[in-house]
Amino acid sequence: MQYPETELIEILKDAGVDFVSSLPCEKIKGLICLLREFDIHVPVTREEEGVGISAGAALAGRRPAMFIQSSGVGNMLNALLSLTVYYRLPLAVFVSRRGLRGEKIKAQIPLGKKLTSVLRASQLGYTIVNSRRDFIKIPEKLKMVYREERPYFFLLNPAIWKNSFEVTESTVSKRPKTGDIDRGMLMLPRPSMRRYEILKTLRWYLKDKVVVCNLGFPSKELYHLFHQPSNFYMLGSMGMATPLGLGIALCSDKEVVVIDGDGSLLMNPGTLATVAFMRPPNLTILAIDNGVYGSTGCQSTHTSVVSNLSVVAKGFGIKNVRTLSTEEDLKKTLKRLGKGPAFVHIIALVGNEPLPPVDLSGREIKEMVKKFISS
Numbered sequence: 001m002q003y004p005e006t007e008l009i010e011i012l013k014d015a016g017v018d019f020v021s022s023l024p025c026e027k028i029k030g031l032i033c034l035l036r037e038f039d040i041h042v043p044v045t046r047e048e049e050g051v052g053i054s055a056g057a058a059l060a061g062r063r064p065a066m067f068i069q070s071s072g073v074g075n076m077l078n079a080l081l082s083l084t085v086y087y088r089l090p091l092a093v094f095v096s097r098r099g100l101r102g103e104k105i106k107a108q109i110p111l112g113k114k115l116t117s118v119l120r121a122s123q124l125g126y127t128i129v130n131s132r133r134d135f136i137k138i139p140e141k142l143k144m145v146y147r148e149e150r151p152y153f154f155l156l157n158p159a160i161w162k163n164s165f166e167v168t169e170s171t172v173s174k175r176p177k178t179g180d181i182d183r184g185m186l187m188l189p190r191p192s193m194r195r196y197e198i199l200k201t202l203r204w205y206l207k208d209k210v211v212v213c214n215l216g217f218p219s220k221e222l223y224h225l226f227h228q229p230s231n232f233y234m235l236g237s238m239g240m241a242t243p244l245g246l247g248i249a250l251c252s253d254k255e256v257v258v259i260d261g262d263g264s265l266l267m268n269p270g271t272l273a274t275v276a277f278m279r280p281p282n283l284t285i286l287a288i289d290n291g292v293y294g295s296t297g298c299q300s301t302h303t304s305v306v307s308n309l310s311v312v313a314k315g316f317g318i319k320n321v322r323t324l325s326t327e328e329d330l331k332k333t334l335k336r337l338g339k340g341p342a343f344v345h346i347i348a349l350v351g352n353e354p355l356p357p358v359d360l361s362g363r364e365i366k367e368m369v370k371k372f373i374s375s
């Protein structure tokens with residue numbers, strides 16, 4: 001029997017979709033894997049960016065579609081209304097719906113629950129696709145998108161993908177396993193540790209500091225390895241770990257360490273310019289760069305192929321930038337890091353430690369960290 005993913009891709013191809021962009025959600029990792037079948041597939045760094053790129057593609061005569069998580073609808077709204085709607089451009093947006101009943105990640109609920117209200121308030125049309133049987137509704141609506149030149153949403157229930165194929169790390173990650181990594185003229189050291197091993201090494205360094213940790217597996221791993229009341233676990237809000245850490249550092253004398261990821265930094269890289277501009281001496285960013293979106297199926301990020309975050313941080317004006325990949329270098333560097341703001345770029349292997357979610361509520365995390373900051 002055909003997989004739901006292949007069936008959906010065929011519907012899109014039949015409708016003449018010839019330009020796709022995406023930002024992964026764990027629930028649609030199989031679907032994202034198949035997007036390479038399209039003429040052009042652009043993996044974007046932020047959903048809003050995808051709206052702009054799709055608008056350009058539409059101007060050049062293409063039929064664009066996007067694949068994102070429902071949280072990303074929040075990121076794209078302004079561009080969608082002021083660009084796609086205002087200029088009357090077509091865009092089909094396939095949304096992996098989160099925050100429904102049974103959602104394990106509670107931070108998905110506030111926007112997830114309001115998603116249809118947000119779309120209605122913005123006068124954006126949508127079709128709810130709860131099961132594979134609902135695929136029958138899609139072709140007509142797709143025709144309408146390209147005929148009437150307007151955006152339209154397809155809200156995909158996670159239950160659709162129950163009988164999907166397995167996606168493994170090796171099918172999606174592009175980072176070479178051996179040898180130094182060549183990014184044009186810029187060599188990066190060969191990775192030797194996964195995020196989990198890196199976090200293990202950091203125990204002594206993180207102790208009694210405010211630690212803001214990236215969402216998904218990074219927070220699960222930190223919670224499991226080294227929970228302390230000064231750890232702020234991001235449970236959602238991709239791209240907000242460094243801004244949150246910056247805000248704390250600017251308003252407190254505590255040492256603040258952000259554990260961020262390449263995917264999340266690429267979603268909101270401008271924050272590194274703000275860090276450089278504000279120059280908080282008590283802020284250190286540990287950028288664990290495994291070259292993938294680790295928490296959503298290990299799809300490659302641009303750092304695994306072309307982009308170098310050390311150069312980005314320097315270019316934005318951060319002076320104290322270190323690049324490393326071994327346990328020994330990590331320990332040595334952190335012992336003599338000097339004044340912040342500092343950006344420690346740690347090149348890492350792909351891989352997550354299978355662990356349960358952080359079992360603290362947002363409110364518990366807030367109270368715990370607030371108390372520590374004011375102590």
Ligand SMILES: Cc1ncc(C[n+]2csc(CCOP(=O)(O)OP(=O)(O)O)c2C)c(N)n1
Nearest residue numbers: 071072216238261262263264292293294295
């Ligand atoms: C706006 C938005 N889009 C997509 C997601 C889905 N998502 C959750 S974690 C994640 C990957 C984060 O990757 P990275 O920062 O590189 O960290 P890693 O897990 O690789 O350590 C993605 C894409 C999300 N939470 N929010």
